[in-house]
Amino acid sequence: MIAKRIKQLAPSGIREFFDLVLGMPEVISLGVGEPDFVTPWRIREKAITAIEEGFTSYTSNSGLFGLRKGVSNLLKKKYAVDYCPDKEILITVGVSQGLDLALRAILNPGDKVVVVSPYYVAYPALVEISSGEVIYLTTREEDGFKINLEDLKEVVKLKPKAIILNYPGNPTGVSYSALELKNIWNILSKEDIVVISDETYDELTYNDKHTCFSSLDKKAKARTILLNGFSKGYAMTGFRVGFACGDKEIIDAMTKINSFAMLCGPIISQIAASEALLARKEVSLMRAEYRRRRGFVVKELNRVGLVTVMPEGAFYCFSSLKKFKINALDFANKLLMEKKVAVVPGKAFGKGLDSFIRISYANSLENLKESVIRIEDLLNNL
Numbered sequence: 001m002i003a004k005r006i007k008q009l010a011p012s013g014i015r016e017f018f019d020l021v022l023g024m025p026e027v028i029s030l031g032v033g034e035p036d037f038v039t040p041w042r043i044r045e046k047a048i049t050a051i052e053e054g055f056t057s058y059t060s061n062s063g064l065f066g067l068r069k070g071v072s073n074l075l076k077k078k079y080a081v082d083y084c085p086d087k088e089i090l091i092t093v094g095v096s097q098g099l100d101l102a103l104r105a106i107l108n109p110g111d112k113v114v115v116v117s118p119y120y121v122a123y124p125a126l127v128e129i130s131s132g133e134v135i136y137l138t139t140r141e142e143d144g145f146k147i148n149l150e151d152l153k154e155v156v157k158l159k160p161k162a163i164i165l166n167y168p169g170n171p172t173g174v175s176y177s178a179l180e181l182k183n184i185w186n187i188l189s190k191e192d193i194v195v196i197s198d199e200t201y202d203e204l205t206y207n208d209k210h211t212c213f214s215s216l217d218k219k220a221k222a223r224t225i226l227l228n229g230f231s232k233g234y235a236m237t238g239f240r241v242g243f244a245c246g247d248k249e250i251i252d253a254m255t256k257i258n259s260f261a262m263l264c265g266p267i268i269s270q271i272a273a274s275e276a277l278l279a280r281k282e283v284s285l286m287r288a289e290y291r292r293r294r295g296f297v298v299k300e301l302n303r304v305g306l307v308t309v310m311p312e313g314a315f316y317c318f319s320s321l322k323k324f325k326i327n328a329l330d331f332a333n334k335l336l337m338e339k340k341v342a343v344v345p346g347k348a349f350g351k352g353l354d355s356f357i358r359i360s361y362a363n364s365l366e367n368l369k370e371s372v373i374r375i376e377d378l379l380n381n382l
């Protein structure tokens with residue numbers, strides 16, 4: 001009964017592992033990709049009030065105009081990039097739906113899409129679900145997992161329809177400076193290629209300021225589908241709100257699919273997201289706390305022998321086990337079974353990553369301290 005391309009989809013490399021974790025409530029999980037903070041109160045309060053006031057209807061297929069206007073204003077203020085709230089912004093059900101709509105809107109069967117490895121697990125699967133073909137652009141540890149420009153030149157020779165960029169990135173925390181992005185765009189701009197820029201962690205950037213891909217120049221804006229949302233920076237994963245910005249033609253096509261497939265995101269969540277746009281203080285407090293934890297975890301992981309570069313954003317460390325002659329899956333299993341700490345083995349994020357683990361520091365400093373003690377204990381007894 002099942003479509004061939006769905007049957008052929010590789011199962012998530014870590015599902016079994018995390019099914020196991022779910023059945024073990026005593027485990028400290030450094031595996032999850034979501035904030036440990038509860039959504040700031042003023043946002044929750046706004047959602048409660050919206051329910052009390054009877055906001056229970058559909059919204060327009062594009063999303064509430066007020067939210068689109070708010071998103072437009074924020075992007076203008078932060079990145080000096082100008083998106084028309086009427087024509088160039090679509091409210092989505094998280095970045096996840098934005099990705100799905102973007103790929104469905106632009107791909108014909110067999111079209112190639114470049115996915116940069118290590119990658120967020122959904123990218124290859126969503127390309128395949130949309131009948132596209134994935135081309136991997138593998139980054140190297142010695143390049144700090146950043147895109148190598150010569151490799152990029154090679155991959156664009158294969159005439160891909162699109163490339164998915166993600167910075168700050170999951171799972172590596174890697175980000176790019178304005179100059180690095182300009183160098184990437186310099187290569188891409190010569191091709192007929194759509195850039196899907198997943199900037200969902202833009203609020204969680206700790207060093208340089210985040211540069212929005214579509215702010216690079218006019219042509220970059222026209223060829224970019226900018227995806228972002230409220231899950232990470234605003235601690236609103238369960239609200240399921242995101243947004244897609246792009247050229248009118250692309251946003252129209254995505255909205256057309258949305259008008260049949262989803263209709264709209266939940267109105268309560270959209271109202272809450274409008275309030276979130278005003279919660280700048282709350283966002284910066286959470287960012288400061290992640291930065292504090294990042295400093296602690298990176299220092300401690302390196303001290304115990306897990307080589308970890310300082311991530312520039314998001315809330316993940318991508319740590320190397322190469323010193324220890326144990327592969328990441330065995331290490332993660334041992335750590336879970338013997339020490340009750342969950343981390344994600346690298347193979348979930350691409351080929352050739354068997355000696356890396358992803359550690360999320362979206363957890364309390366207390367839990368992080370305890371986890372380091374247990375990790376060190378395991379490493380000392382390997």
Ligand SMILES: Cc1ncc(COP(=O)(O)O)c(C=O)c1O
Pocket residue numbers: 033093094095096097120166169170198200228229230231237241242
């Ligand atoms: C890079 C990246 N993009 C998108 C998502 C999905 O986010 P959302 O909750 O907005 O659908 C995640 C979630 O982990 C992510 O890490």
